[in-house]
Amino acid sequence: MANEWRINEQDELLKFLYKALSGKSRNSVKSILSRGQVVLNGKVTTQFNEKLQPGDKVQIKNRVVPExxxxxxxxxxxxxxxxxxxxxxxxxxxxxxxxxxxxxxxxxxxxxxxxxxxxxxxxxxxxxxxxxxxxxxxxxxxxxxxxxxxAWKENVKERTYLALVEGHVAKDGTISSWLTEGKGPAHKMHSSQKDNGGKKAITHYKVAKASRDMSLLEVNLETGRKNQIRVHMQDIGHPVVGDKKYGARLNPLRRLGLHAYAISFVHPKTGKTLRFESDVPKDFLKMFFG
Known part of the structure; x- marks a missing residue:
């Protein structure tokens, strides 16, 4: 075994692993658990919320993917x-x-x-x-x-993105419009407040952090259209940073300020609802905390 611990106090397995493996990202720790590398009292477990009791032994098997x-x-x-x-x-x-x-x-x-x-x-x-x-x-x-x-719409219960956008967004909101794809090599999407024969798109957003120059939004998609978040952020006058195609002037990240943060869906074989959440990109947070 690569790592081994004896539990001293009650805890949940995933919370304990975050602390024990603090040098790894939260996603890496989840991956180790979900891929059957964690052994509790001699038995492999993949349960995030497994209850740990004093005296329990937690072990991590050596890497299962070839080096x-x-x-x-x-x-x-x-x-x-x-x-x-x-x-x-x-x-x-x-x-x-x-x-x-x-x-x-x-x-x-x-x-x-x-x-x-x-x-x-x-x-x-x-x-x-x-x-x-x-x-x-x-x-x-x-x-x-x-x-x-x-059955994407029925199976997927949540799709949450983090969008780093230009300007100060003062309050939460919802954007609804019809999207059509333009012609030409750019394939730019166009938004209309009236039904123009395009696809209906609905985006909900909440303000997570805001400064004078930028805002970090938590965005939930009710529909999943091409470039939906990007064009809707342009619609409200707060384009995604780095998104020159949809009106951005700033590019502090040297990338698009858009991150697929969480997803929840019904497993088609087991019928269980699975939810996964990733870490907030560090370069997003640096825009607010330096």
Whole structure:
């Protein structure tokens, strides 16, 4: 065993692991637990809320992924027989395009599966823009992919983003409009307050932090349209920082100020509701705390 502890007081397993493994990110700790590396009193457990009692022994098995499998720009947060939840870094595509075939989350995870589970395949469930970081779901079989995609609105209970936007946003709000995609190489989305035959888009937002120059918003999607948050933030006069395409003037992060922060969905095989939450990007917080 790589690490071993004897419990001195009552605690919950995940809370204890955060403290015991304080040098690792919260997502890394969750990944260790969800992938069956944690042993409690001699038995593997993946339960985040497992109750610990004085005298219990917690151990962490050695790395289950081969040492020579190095994932670039993507971290596995949760994995079971049917799906994976991963965190994608900004700058990495979800899947290949005509101009970029190599630097994609799909390619990295396919490589991982070939080395560890060669009979498994990888299927796209949904996507994030290249410059958006955060949580993504991938399926490991066609049935799971189809079950999630065909009942996406019913299965996905929460999709929360963090948006760092320009200017001081004074209060919470909701944005509703119809979105259409423009022609030309930019494929820019256009928003209309009237039904123009486009797709209805609804975005709810809450102010988490605000300064004179920037605001950090917690954004919940009622619908999932292309570039929805980006165009809706432009609609209210507070474009996402770094988003020149939709009116931003500032780019302090040298990336898009958008992060897929939390996702909750019903597992299509078990029927259980799973929820995952990532860390707030440190560069977002630096805009307020230095």
């Amino acid at each position: 020579d499998v190095k994932l670039r720009g993507v971290e596995i947060v949760y994995e079971d027989e049917d799906l994976m939840v991963v965190e994608k870094a900004a700058g990495l595509l979800t899947i290949a395009t005509d101009t970029e075939k190599q630097a994609t989350a799909y390619r990295e995870l396919t490589y991982y599966l070939r080395r560890t589970q060669p009979k498994r395949q990888l299927f796209i469930v949904h996507r994030l823009d290249r410059d958006t970081s955060g949580l993504l779901i991938f399926a490991k079989n066609k049935e799971t992919q189809q079950a999630l995609q065909n």
